[in-house]
Amino acid sequence: MPDATPSPDATGEAGPLAGLRVLELGHFVAAPFATRLLGDLGAEVIKVEPPQGDPVRQWGARHQGHAPWWSVHARNKRCITLDLKKPEAREIVLGLISHCDALVENFRPGQLDRLGLTRDALLAARPDLVIARISGYGQDGPGRDKPAFGVIGEAIGGLRHLTNHPPGSTDLPPVRVGVSLGDSVAGIYAALGVVAALWRRERRGGGSAAEVDVALTESVFSLLEGALPEFGTLGSIRQPTGGGIPTAAPTNAYRARDGIWVLIAANSDPLFRRLAALMGQPSLAEEPRFADNQARVRHVAALDAMIGAWAAGIDGSVLEGLLEDAGVPATRAFTIADCAADPQFRARGMVREVEDPLHGTMLHPGVVPRIDGRSPPPRSTGPQIGADNEAVLTGLLGLDAAGIAALRESGVV
Amino acid sequence: MPDATPSPDATGEAGPLAGLRVLELGHFVAAPFATRLLGDLGAEVIKVEPPQGDPVRQWGARHQGHAPWWSVHARNKRCITLDLKKPEAREIVLGLISHCDALVENFRPGQLDRLGLTRDALLAARPDLVIARISGYGQDGPGRDKPAFGVIGEAIGGLRHLTNHPPGSTDLPPVRVGVSLGDSVAGIYAALGVVAALWRRERRGGGSAAEVDVALTESVFSLLEGALPEFGTLGSIRQPTGGGIPTAAPTNAYRARDGIWVLIAANSDPLFRRLAALMGQPSLAEEPRFADNQARVRHVAALDAMIGAWAAGIDGSVLEGLLEDAGVPATRAFTIADCAADPQFRARGMVREVEDPLHGTMLHPGVVPRIDGRSPPPRSTGPQIGADNEAVLTGLLGLDAAGIAALRESGVV
Incomplete structure (x- = not known):
């Protein structure tokens, strides 16, 4: 049984950003993910x-002729078509902009300018517009025009170097994280930037555009923690460390015996004593080479x-149970099936x-972050x-029906 | 030459969140990263x-007795000490809360309640407070009390399963991303949630607390793209794909010949033709097995x-230059030294x-997202x-000097 069909939630409120209207001139992952997050929080x-x-x-697997991802990626969005190369489209975008608080776009830097959608034109349509631009390398600088591939x-960004086994331990290449991490993180930052600029606009009582x-x-x-300051002071270069x-x-x-990878985090003295006992080798925790974290x-x-060697003799689910009973933090590496079943x-x-x-009936991920304890279902799925x-x-x-028909005939919509 | 010492930037403005005051009851990575982002955008x-x-x-490498990471992690923050187990500390926190717009904390769920800092007490001190709580598993549900390890x-969260080579290709474990990715992404989401709730408060004209x-x-x-809807409709379980x-x-x-890993993204027909020509084997692009993306x-x-085999005969920097000249998207996997030198x-x-x-003089990462073309230097480094x-x-x-001295003597500060 589905726990909810798309609709506003029981409180009748769409989320903290209800009342905000955002235009997306986006494609692929980054800008659409930013607006999905804003929509999840209540924005139109x-x-x-x-x-x-x-x-x-069309990306990824298909179900009944449609990509299931789209249902999530475009949820809480209204989708309209426009051929931005047509002059009429520019006027329509500027007309829409006049009704919007923010624009999120991820064209190549300068592309919207070439389509006549310059900053000046956008701000003429909506003087307090917040414009968020997502790109591979940023809107300025000597590298801004390089083609952006995730x-x-x-x-x-320095991440691929770190997603590897230690130097010399394998001939295999460093792994891709398995998702378009850069696009998604850029999308979250764009959502943050939009809302921060809109907060300033509200605080000032309006009139405050931002880019x-x-x-x-x-x-x-931005995710690299202490790597840059450590390099800057000490010259040390962070290296990959495999699974550890x-x-x-x-x-x-x-x-584990059945091939399942089980994470075990027993990296404190009390936790390691519990693990050693569970392994039937309690004396390990007393050996000088394993007695404290530095030695270990x-x-x-x-x-x-x-x-x-111990784990290889036990099936994954049994191993998880043993570790849980012993109070040692552990889990299998969840597949999406494990995530879907997680209580x-x-x-x-x-x-x-x-x-x-x-x-x-299908599965959607919920809203992150949760606000006021609410977990609202999507108001709509990807149209x-x-x-x-x-x-x-x-x-x-x-526009009336005749006007829309004319736009359709001329290929604008 | 340092390009800036800590100070407000030339516009005299700290960022869009100037005027916002945030209290951090945080430790380790997630909550402090959230407040660092808010501080980067101008919040106090x-x-x-x-x-x-x-x-x-004390984490990571040390330089002159201090962790360089701290300089970044606590920049733009004022640091005070409090032993939260002392009853006087509770009153001080509540006094500070009355002056703050938001609180960001990452204690274990329920821990602040046990210290007397209940939601009711916090809201009594500041009725329109936005409280952001970051935890391993969330503030409710059957798993909320499990110990949180990154x-x-x-x-x-389903990511570790994906950071691996394809099943059967190696006995090595799936790699850790190399940074505390979950903590950092949770921190960005918390910053987004705080600002979204504060936007609602401003929009409503105040009085609107949030959690x-x-x-x-x-x-x-949340980063897993289409994996959940694909599983939900088709039962397909996304598997790791190594470097590809x-x-x-x-x-x-x-x-490359000198051991450097070079990423090459030639996954369109025109790009692959360029790569094949560069490899001296232009006919590869005509072979049926490589003629289009599906075949490749x-x-x-x-x-x-x-x-x-081709790359292994050429040094990394030469390879990068050849690929750039040929118009094939490529880059070495940047180490932090490469990042630091990047124009x-x-x-x-x-x-x-x-x-x-x-x-x-040391190196700091800049502010993400950039707003209004500004790249403000930190107003202060980690104190x-x-x-x-x-x-x-x-x-x-x-408080006067005598009052502070008394707190110090009793171990409260």
Whole structure:
């Protein structure tokens, strides 16, 4: 049974950003993810797509002819089509902008200018507009015009170097994180920037436009903790450490008998004593080479091998149970199936059943961050191409049926 | 030459969040990162530490007796000490709260209640307070009290399963991303939630308290793109794909002669033609097995082997130059040294020299997101323990020297 069909939640309120209207001139992941987060928090989002649709509509697996991802990626959005190369489209965008608080875009830097949607034109339409621009490398600087590819940006941000086994331990390449991490993190930062600029506008009583500039490379680079200040003071270059942590042991993934990887974090003296006892070798915790964290870090290879040999004799779910009973923090590396079944995710609405007209009952992730204890279901799922053309063009711009038909005939919408 | 010493920037404005005051009851990474982001955007942050200091002061490498990370992690913050177990501390916190717009904390769920800092007490001190709580699993649900370890949370969020080579290709464990990704992403979400709730408060004209609840597990889980809706509709379980992307080829990291990993993203037909020509094998792009992306994905192992063999004969920097000249998106996997030297990061103030009284001239990362084209230097670097006790207790609470001395004697500060 679905726990909710798309609708405002029981309080009748869409979230803290209710009352905010955002225009998305976005495609792929970063800008659409930013507006999805704003929509999740209650903002009204109008997404502009080319008449052939955002490519993400076709990305990943298909179900009943549609990408399931789209249901989530475009939820709480109204989708309209516009061929931005047509002169009429520019006027429509500027008309919509006059009704919006913010614009989020991820065209290549300068591209909107070339389409006539300059900063001046946008601010003439809406003087207190907040414009958020997401790009590979930022809106200025010598590298701004390089083509933006996620895997390239993540590597320039310094993350790819770190997602690897220690130097010399394998010939395999450093792994990709497995998701478009840079795009998503850039999207969260863009949402933060939009809301911060809008807070300032409210605080000042209006009239305060702003421009938010988020680079994929810089979003990734922002995650590197102490790496830059340590390099700047000491010249030390952080290196990858595989499954472990360079300053703590034991903490790693160990393969159980049935092939499941189980994370075990026993990197304090009391936790390690519990683990050693569970392994049937309580004296390990007394040996000088394993007696404290510093010693364990020095002998981590031997330690990991012993824990690995022990884990390899036990099935993953049994191993998880033993570790939980012993009070040692541990978990299997969750697949999406494990996430979907997790009681905590389910209890907090982070995995929820939703009715989608294109798919039937399906699963959506919940809203992060949760605000006021509410876990609102989506108000709508990702719509079909141009589904909201009439509603938006009539509702906001006052076009009549004949006007919309003319736009359709000339290929503008 | 440092490009700036800590000070407000030339416009005299600290950022869009100037005028906002935030109290941090945080430690380790997540809550302090959230407040660092708010401080970077102009908020005034007061951080409360136990008298022995936040453990991060000792984390990672040391330079002149101090962790360089601290200079960044606590920049733009005023640091005061309080032993929260002492009854007097509770009154001081509530007194400070009355002067603050928001509180960010990452104690275990319920811990602040046990210290007498209940929601009711906090709201009595400041009726329109925004409270952001960051935890491993969230503030409610059957799993809220499990101990929170970053590596465990990231695995439960579904990311660790994906940071691996394809099943069967290695016995090595899935890698850790190399940074505390879950903590950092949770921190960004918390900052977003705080500002969203404060926007609502301003919009409503005040009086609107809020509680923001961010879980590390859920923050990671939010990054999984289409994995959940695909599982929910099709039952498909996303699997790790090593250095590549399952739906595009060639895109991977290839090791140059000098051991440097170079990312090459030539996964469109025109890009692959350029790469094949550069490799001296233009006919590759005409072979049926490599003629389009679908075919290349099917034969990706053979393709990666050929590109790898070619790359292995050329030094990394030469390879980068050849690929750039040929118009094929590529980059080495940046180490922190590469990041620090990058002209684009330098031009945009993302790598900047800063004067720190504890370290001298050092490197700080810049502010993400950039707003209004400004890249403000930090107003201050991470201070020593209790550096702001007098200023804050006198300035906000009106304590005199004798009162502060008494608190110090009784171990409260």
